[in-house]
């Protein structure tokens with residue numbers, strides 16, 4: 064559940080790169096059309112369907128969140144986009160270029176899931192190497208490498224061999240290398256995995272910063288509150304299919320699960336004021352915390368309490384969060400657990 | 402046109418350079434190199450013991466060390482380097498860049514070959530130094546022999562890379578060593594084929610002889626031992642044969658590699 068409170072505006076912007084000129088939003092940066100993938104596994108070539116007819120499109124300048132349980136097919140989708148895996152059927156484009164092709168990857172930054180780099184190269188050398196693969200000049204590579212290492216907080220480890228990096232430091236290096244050529248489309252497979260709380264927050268800010276400069280971001284994540292905060296659109300994968308699901312998150316009119324009222328100075332017992340008793344009542348010093356079912360009309364309850372002379376300190380609505388939705392959808396799909 | 406071709410070489414070159422850098426900084430190779438240098442020194446001691454034969458023994462053992470250890474390192478690096486990258490997933494972040502798979506594959510080849518050539522040159526310097534310091538002799542016949550060893554090492558690297566484009570490192574290491582041994586002795590297959598009765602068997606042996614790399618042509622130890630001249634035309638022909646064979650295998654390996662899924 065999420066309480067209806069804050070999200071913070073983006074602060075940091077990644078180094079380098081001007082904002083892209085605004086484009087008509089009907090152009091899609093990423094287009095996926097009826098993509099399917101069946102893996103062949105083992106000696107008998109047993110077929111394992113990992114993706115079934117998945118279609119979606121991400122408009123330019125949009126943040127797109129890919130969620131779903133383990134093994135849902137998120138990484139498979141992303142790997143097909145980057146040409147690491149060939150789709151069994153269906154097609155996809157990146158920036159209007161068909162996948163897989165070198166052109167489709169030219170303006171794309173990619174952070175693999177659990178990235179791994181070369182043990183004996185230094186962080187700075189690795190970033191410069193990646194820049195060269197994108198066709199950047201040596202000088203550009205060197206200056207971008209240093210700036211990005213500072214940006215992801217690895218400035219003082221620039222000359223260290225990657226073998227001596229911690230898990231979170233490797234993840235940070237992975238983020239830096241995804242941004243080295245100032246890409247138009249950024250694809251991040253679980254960008255927050257392995258990061259400390261500060262790092263997670265920095266990743267959120269980075270994603271919002273990319274959006275504010277007109278970049279398109281597609282990311283997968285298991286940290287649902289963050290997906291909810293960040294994503295303009297969310298797709299929900301389960302066993303290789305998209306679950307039909309109230310996108311975009313019913314943000315305008317979310318389902319209310321529970322109400323909470325914080326009151327004091329009740330002149331008479333509660334039962335005499337309200338027809339329906341609260342689900343729970345908790346007292347805190349002189350105040351009462353009343354929890355009601357979401358289906359109950361809150362304004363009537365508040366009006367009656369005020370009329371009776373009670374003092375109301377807080378009204379909190381708990382709307383259904385992505386996490387609740389996630390659990391509900393999965394349980395509905397898999398049937399109730401015994 | 403030329404500029405476009407050059408642009409294709411930039412990523413290939415930086416993959417090769419970083420492969421070399423990665424290999425040169427890892428310690429595994431030094432143990433093999435150390436062992437080869439030890440063998441060269443040992444040959445010098447052996448030469449002292451067997452009177453009047455010093456130069457021959459040092460040359461024989463030294464050249465044997467060069468070609469055997471060169472081939473071993475080629476098998477080791479060729480069979481394990483690409484596979485290790487797939488296993489450790491560091492390849493995901495390279496082939497997902499705007500490069501072709503063949504650029505990666507051939508870049509790896511050049512990186513490995515550069516590493517091996519540096520090791521071979523170090524061994525050659527050690528061998529010449531031993532010969533010169535011990536005996537004051539500099540047998541120049543070693544140089545063409547060295548060139549042939551370098552070509553052979555290139556070829557063995559591509560064989561290992563070719564096998565590793567579709568199989569595991571142990572299997573490709575095994576297959577490469579098998580091919581190396583068979584290729585070194587494939588003149589015997591020829592002789593065998595001329596003697597067998599059965600048509601089918603002869604056909605098979607003939608086919609094997611044609612397909613296997615004729616690695617025995619790179620072995621000029623007899624000429625080196627007896628200080629016989631190695632004709633330049635032979636040298637050029639052998640080198641051309643080796644490099645063409647390697648190019649074909651690199652091409653096939655790249656094609657297979659391009660079709661792989663990285664999961």
Ligand SMILES: Nc1ncnc2c1ncn2[C@@H]1O[C@H](COP(=O)(O)OP(=O)(O)OP(=O)(O)O)[C@@H](O)[C@H]1O
Nearest residue numbers: 102104111113132133134135136137138139140664
């Ligand atoms: N090489 C493979 N051979 C056979 N099946 C595979 C292979 N790779 C993935 N799969 C299957 O494909 C399905 C999707 O996997 P994928 O890695 O895309 O999941 P995911 O959504 O990224 O999960 P996670 O949240 O755990 O990262 C899984 O059921 C997995 O078992």
Ligand SMILES: [Mg+2]
Nearest residue numbers: 137138139176
């Ligand atoms: Mg995944």
